[in-house]
Amino acid sequence: MADIAVPRAGTAVGAGGRASLHRLMQRKSTIAFLMALPLILVISLLVAYPAFYSIYLATLNKSMERFVGLGNFSFLFGRETFWLVVKQSCIFAITAVIFKALIGFVVAHFVHNIPAKGQRKWRGMLLVPWVIPPAMSTLAWLWLFDPSYSAFNWILAIFGIDPVPWTGNAHWARFAVILVNIWVGAPFFMIMYLAALKSVPEQLYEAAAIDGATWWQRIWYVTLPMMRNIIAITALFSLIVTFANFDIVRVLTAGGPLDYTHIFATWAFRVGIESGDIPLGASVSLFMVPILAVAAWFILRDINQRGNEA
Amino acid sequence: MAQVTLRKVVKMYDETPAVRGIDLDIADKEFIVLVGPSGCGKSTTLRMIAGLEEITGGEIAIGGDVVNDVPPKDRDIAMVFQNYALYPHMSVFENMSFGLRLKKVARDEIRRRVNDAARILDITELLERKPKQLSGGQRQRVAMGRAIVRDPKVFLFDEPLSNLDAKLRVQMRTEIKKVHQKVRTTTVYVTHDQIEAMTLADRVVVMNGGVIEQVGAPNDLYHTPQTKFVAGFIGSPAMNFIACRLEEAAGALRARLSDTLSLPVPASRTARYKPHVGKSSLLVGLRPEHIREEPRHPEPDLHLFEVMLDVTEPMGMETLVYFTIEGTEICGRVNPNAGAADGAKMRLAAELANMHLIDDSTGKVL
Amino acid sequence: MTALTASGAEAARRPQYGSISKSRRWALRWSYFFLVLFAIFFLTPPIYMFITSLKSSAEISAATNPWWVYSPTLDNYIELLTQNQYLIFFRNSAIVSVCVVAVTMVISVLAAFALARMKFWGSATLATGVFLTYLIPDTLLFIPLFKTFAFIRETLGIELINRWWTLIILYPTLTVPFCTWIMIGYFASIPKELDEAALIDGASWTQTLTKIFIPVALPGIIAATIFAFTVSWAQFLYPLAFTTSTDQLVLPVGIVTTLIKGDVFNWGQIMTGALLGAAPPLIIYAFLMDYYIAGLTAGATKG
Numbered sequence: 001m002a003d004i005a006v007p008r009a010g011t012a013v014g015a016g017g018r019a020s021l022h023r024l025m026q027r028k029s030t031i032a033f034l035m036a037l038p039l040i041l042v043i044s045l046l047v048a049y050p051a052f053y054s055i056y057l058a059t060l061n062k063s064m065e066r067f068v069g070l071g072n073f074s075f076l077f078g079r080e081t082f083w084l085v086v087k088q089s090c091i092f093a094i095t096a097v098i099f100k101a102l103i104g105f106v107v108a109h110f111v112h113n114i115p116a117k118g119q120r121k122w123r124g125m126l127l128v129p130w131v132i133p134p135a136m137s138t139l140a141w142l143w144l145f146d147p148s149y150s151a152f153n154w155i156l157a158i159f160g161i162d163p164v165p166w167t168g169n170a171h172w173a174r175f176a177v178i179l180v181n182i183w184v185g186a187p188f189f190m191i192m193y194l195a196a197l198k199s200v201p202e203q204l205y206e207a208a209a210i211d212g213a214t215w216w217q218r219i220w221y222v223t224l225p226m227m228r229n230i231i232a233i234t235a236l237f238s239l240i241v242t243f244a245n246f247d248i249v250r251v252l253t254a255g256g257p258l259d260y261t262h263i264f265a266t267w268a269f270r271v272g273i274e275s276g277d278i279p280l281g282a283s284v285s286l287f288m289v290p291i292l293a294v295a296a297w298f299i300l301r302d303i304n305q306r307g308n309e310a
Numbered sequence: 311m312a313q314v315t316l317r318k319v320v321k322m323y324d325e326t327p328a329v330r331g332i333d334l335d336i337a338d339k340e341f342i343v344l345v346g347p348s349g350c351g352k353s354t355t356l357r358m359i360a361g362l363e364e365i366t367g368g369e370i371a372i373g374g375d376v377v378n379d380v381p382p383k384d385r386d387i388a389m390v391f392q393n394y395a396l397y398p399h400m401s402v403f404e405n406m407s408f409g410l411r412l413k414k415v416a417r418d419e420i421r422r423r424v425n426d427a428a429r430i431l432d433i434t435e436l437l438e439r440k441p442k443q444l445s446g447g448q449r450q451r452v453a454m455g456r457a458i459v460r461d462p463k464v465f466l467f468d469e470p471l472s473n474l475d476a477k478l479r480v481q482m483r484t485e486i487k488k489v490h491q492k493v494r495t496t497t498v499y500v501t502h503d504q505i506e507a508m509t510l511a512d513r514v515v516v517m518n519g520g521v522i523e524q525v526g527a528p529n530d531l532y533h534t535p536q537t538k539f540v541a542g543f544i545g546s547p548a549m550n551f552i553a554c555r556l557e558e559a560a561g562a563l564r565a566r567l568s569d570t571l572s573l574p575v576p577a578s579r580t581a582r583y584k585p586h587v588g589k590s591s592l593l594v595g596l597r598p599e600h601i602r603e604e605p606r607h608p609e610p611d612l613h614l615f616e617v618m619l620d621v622t623e624p625m626g627m628e629t630l631v632y633f634t635i636e637g638t639e640i641c642g643r644v645n646p647n648a649g650a651a652d653g654a655k656m657r658l659a660a661e662l663a664n665m666h667l668i669d670d671s672t673g674k675v676l
Numbered sequence: 677m678t679a680l681t682a683s684g685a686e687a688a689r690r691p692q693y694g695s696i697s698k699s700r701r702w703a704l705r706w707s708y709f710f711l712v713l714f715a716i717f718f719l720t721p722p723i724y725m726f727i728t729s730l731k732s733s734a735e736i737s738a739a740t741n742p743w744w745v746y747s748p749t750l751d752n753y754i755e756l757l758t759q760n761q762y763l764i765f766f767r768n769s770a771i772v773s774v775c776v777v778a779v780t781m782v783i784s785v786l787a788a789f790a791l792a793r794m795k796f797w798g799s800a801t802l803a804t805g806v807f808l809t810y811l812i813p814d815t816l817l818f819i820p821l822f823k824t825f826a827f828i829r830e831t832l833g834i835e836l837i838n839r840w841w842t843l844i845i846l847y848p849t850l851t852v853p854f855c856t857w858i859m860i861g862y863f864a865s866i867p868k869e870l871d872e873a874a875l876i877d878g879a880s881w882t883q884t885l886t887k888i889f890i891p892v893a894l895p896g897i898i899a900a901t902i903f904a905f906t907v908s909w910a911q912f913l914y915p916l917a918f919t920t921s922t923d924q925l926v927l928p929v930g931i932v933t934t935l936i937k938g939d940v941f942n943w944g945q946i947m948t949g950a951l952l953g954a955a956p957p958l959i960i961y962a963f964l965m966d967y968y969i970a971g972l973t974a975g976a977t978k979g
Contacts, residue, residue, distance in 0.1 A: 028794060028881070029794065029795075029796040029797065031790075031794065031881060032790040032794035032795070032796040032799070033790070033796050033797075035786040035787060035789060035790035035794075036786070036787040036790040036791060036796075036799070036802060038782070038783040038786065038787065039783050039784065039786075039787035039802075039806070039852060039856055040787075040802065042783060042848050042849065042852050043805060043806065043809050043852075043853070046817075046821070046845070046846070046848065046849045047809045047812055047817065047849050047853070048809070049820075049824075050817045050820035050821050050824060051812060051816065051817065051820070053820040053823070053824065054816065054817075054819055054820040057819065057820055057823060064823075103714070106710070107710075107711070107714050110707040110708075110710050110711050110714075111711065113703060113704065113707040114704060114707050114708065114711070120965075122711055122715070123969075124962075124965055125715055125718070125719065126711075126714060126715060126718050127961075127965075127969070128718060128719060128722060128958070128961075129718050129721070129722075130972075131906070131954075131957050131958055131961045131968070132721075132722060132954040132957070132958065133906075133909060133910030133912070133928055133953065133954055133957065134910060134912070135910065135912040135928035135929075135931075135932060136910075136928060136931070136950040136951075136953050136954045137721050137722070137950075137954070139725075139931065139932065139946055139947070139950045140721035140722065140724055140725045140947065140950060141721055143724070143725075143728060143941075143943050143946070143947060144720075144721065144724060146941075146943070148739075149736065149739060149742065149943070151724060151742035151743060154741070154742050154743075155743075183717070183718065183721070186718075187718065188972065191969055191972055191973060192972075192973060195969075195973045215703075240811055240813065241813070244813030244814075244815045244816065245815075246814070246815050246912065246913045247912045247913070247928075250912070250913075250916070251912075251932055264815070265813075265815035265913075268815065268819065269815075269818075269913070269916075269917065272819045272822075273818075273819070273822065273917050278819055278822070278823050281819045282819045282820060282823075285815060285816050285819055286816075288813070288815065288816055289816070292811060292812070292813070292816075295811070296808060296811045299811070300804070300807070300808075360872075360876065361875075361876075362872050362875065362876075381875075382872075382875050382876045383875065383876060383877065383878035383879075387876065388876065389872070389873070389876050391869040391872070391873060392869070393867055393869055395867065395869035395870050395872065395873040397870065397873075397874075397888060397891075397892070398892055399891040399892055399894070408874075408877050408879075408887075409876070409877035409878055412877060412878045412879055412883065413878055456873075456877075460877075
């Protein structure tokens with residue numbers, strides 16, 4: 001009797017339990033979905049939707065009543081200012097990123113060179129430009145570059161050098177904008193490279209030293225190959241951020257003099273918000289997409305590769 | 311009342327089987343060790359018992375109740391993980407009491423149980439520390455303490471000693487055995503280390519390729535392995551396998567290893583081995599400890615032969631000697647005073663009473 | 677004899693040791709030299725901000741040595757901090773940043789836990805999507821968002837433009853993807869056995885999250901919080917595009933648009949305002965530098 005009853009009870013528990021487990025599994029993924037739902041909403045409503053909406057906007061006329069297809073783009077292609085902005089955006093982003101990477105690498109090396117107990121202090125000091133909100137620090141630069149009271153020109157005057165029109169002349173203004181960008185961005189590279197330098201095993205340098213490598217051979221054959229990934233990723237991130245930069249140019253020159261420092265973001269703001277031509281502004285900002293897409297593709301590829309290695 | 315029963319348990323990962331239908335009855339209070347090479351399905355089996363892996367097919371019962379669909383917390387089990395899985399932000403006391411606190415056990419009761427467990431494991435003075443401040447062995451104890459505190463029906467150990475250094479491992483092995491003697495809880499223990507398996511288990515379950523090769527008491531596995539895998543897996547250095555041909559002459563059997571060397575099969579085995587005469591896939595299995603130096607006085611069922619030693623490894627209490635027969639490297643264990651030397655000739659004795667005959671095509675010990 | 681040759685060899689070797697330590701010392705000196713140069717380059721603007729903030733308008737327009745304060749005064753600070761307008765900017769910035777941090781952390785911790793541990797349909801795609809949205813800059817989104825908000829006003833009658841609280845809706849586009857991304861990284865680095873142990877101990881998913889994951893990943897949560905705060909505090913484009921009335925502005929835009937009145941630049945006040953505006957992130961950085969840096973480097977090294 002008992003022998004029969006026990007297995008029956010067992011199966012009953014089993015069947016009931018199985019159904020409830022099924023519900024539980026369903027519930028687990030439902031809970032997970034609900035937990036991710038706010039994220040999905042933010043991404044889809046506030047990022048994905050506007051991104052696609054701007055493509056639609058770019059095909060409308062100024063009053064947004066008529067579909068003009070690629071009209072805005074052909075209008076842009078016919079304008080000299082647009083080509084100026086393209087050229088300036090590229091010069092701005094590429095020059096700034098190269099110098100940020102170089103300075104970051106060099107400074108990281110120097111910090112890495114000094115005794116470990118001092119490193120924290122120096123690292124802390126050298127990251128300050130990155131911590132200050134760029135709009136605030138650019139104001140300081142604007143004041144340093146002031147046409148009549150420039151503190152730099154005051155120093156130059158001591159050496160008998162004529163005042164430099166930092167933001168007044170096209171070349172100097174471009175230089176100033178790039179300089180400020182390097183000043184803001186180089187510390188970020190420094191921090192990334194420093195973290196990467198610390199992850200290179202000391203034995204590799206010792207082995208290289210035993211093999212008779214000079215200091216630059218050590219950098220070339222050990223440091224750089226070991227840091228290749230971080231260098232590439234950081235440069236790509238920075239390229240995206242620099243290419244899409246707004247704050248620095250806006251505060252320092254507002255695109256002037258005579259549009260000679262406008263880049264995509266500032267010009268899109270000028271055209272789209274200040275001049276009220278939203279479709280044209282959207283068209284301008286869309287030109288940032290190709291470079292973003294290329295950079296994103298490289299970064300994702302790297303991440304997937306690293307994922308596969310792990 | 312905490313026997314564990316596995317019936318035709320199968321685990322598939324997508325299309326790949328990890329466990330291919332195992333049956334196992336674990337008695338109440340028994341210490342069972344699942345042992346096998348990595349990827350043999352031993353950990354998966356343990357995790358199915360714990361409820362951390364879904365069971366693809368078959369049934370698992372704990373204390374008579376089928377638990378296939380019971381979540382881990384309701385299975386009344388406790389588990390010790392390979393990396394201990396101590397909550398890093400909690401003190402030892404909090405770690406051990408976490409499960410009880412979640413169950414809303416009364417505070418006095420929690421304190422009493424944690425203190426009892428701490429006393430068993432001798433970690434009373436560590437209760438206020440964080441896992442970070444503990445040594446590997448201490449973490450191991452805390453992980454066991456966390457299991458003991460819950461007073462479960464079944465203890466599950468997933469390679470708990472593999473993160474410790476060799477010396478500590480031996481020490482903790484003894485510790486685990488003592489704890490089991492004190493608390494007497496049904497235990498399933500997974501390891502890849504056959505010495506751990508042999509020393510701890512009431513019964514050892516040898517697994518390979520998702521199936522059970524053999525279940526038995528440690529000494530049974532050692533002396534009467536049923537498959538070539540078990541024969542080779544249990545024992546260190548591993549059993550020698552030498553290809554042979556079985557010959558019959560004048561009613562006696564001989565295992566021919568080479569043109570010059572043939573071993574007389576003990577008379578007691580003649581009947582058992584006779585059907586295999588002439589088969590081509592036979593192996594002689596002989597443990598290194600059954601190949602030793604020539605004894606001073608003659609003994610029965612010893613076969614003497616002379617070899618050229620390739621390498622000798624003095625271990626102190628014994629010396630391992632290596633030589634080659636027909637391209638197979640053979641290991642023997644001789645007395646350190648027997649005069650074994652690299653490249654020297656030596657007379658050795660094979661204890662044929664302990665030989666095994668294996669059909670390599672089926673992997674079965676005949 | 678042997679002793680002699682030994683000491684002779686030692687003597688021959690010793691100058692070499694000397695030169696190695698000497699070259700190392702020189703390398704160190706050069707390192708410090710260049711570090712000082714770079715520190716000057718990196719710290720000049722904030723120091724110059726401070727110098728200017730201590731000057732009166734008279735001293736600034738007198739065009740004396742700009743790098744020195746002859747008659748330091750706190751007038752600029754007093755004036756700004758008693759001025760209603762600046763305090764409103766500060767208040768707006770503080771409320772917006774705190775709210776954005778709270779919203780961001782709730783959204784990203786929940787989502788990261790779901791994505792890192794509770795696989796569901798499309799979760800892998802979503803994780804990649806999170807990363808991609810992190811790469812989409814605000815400069816691409818502000819025009820369509822502006823148009824969308826204008827559309828909402830026309831159809832639903834809800835005014836979103838020129839309202840400081842609109843920024844609480846906007847900033848998460850910048851903070852949520854990155855914070856989710858680094859939280860996924862931190863959660864994924866928690867060993868799987870830890871939640872299995874919690875599962876066996878009888879913890880539910882919520883308990884696993886609140887009692888195990890959040891405390892264990894606390895450094896990551898602090899890093900993400902700091903990131904979210906600094907991004908919201910520094911954001912310039914959205915408030916510039918979406919808010920115009922002086923009582924709706926946040927600090928960066930407020931300083932740039934109201935303290936610069938036409939061509940009259942009151943530099944003492946501007947620098948004071950900018951310095952005070954930079955103070956909260958700088959203070960957080962000073963006290964939580966390691967978390968700040970962990971958050972910075974996590975983006976590229978995690979995941």
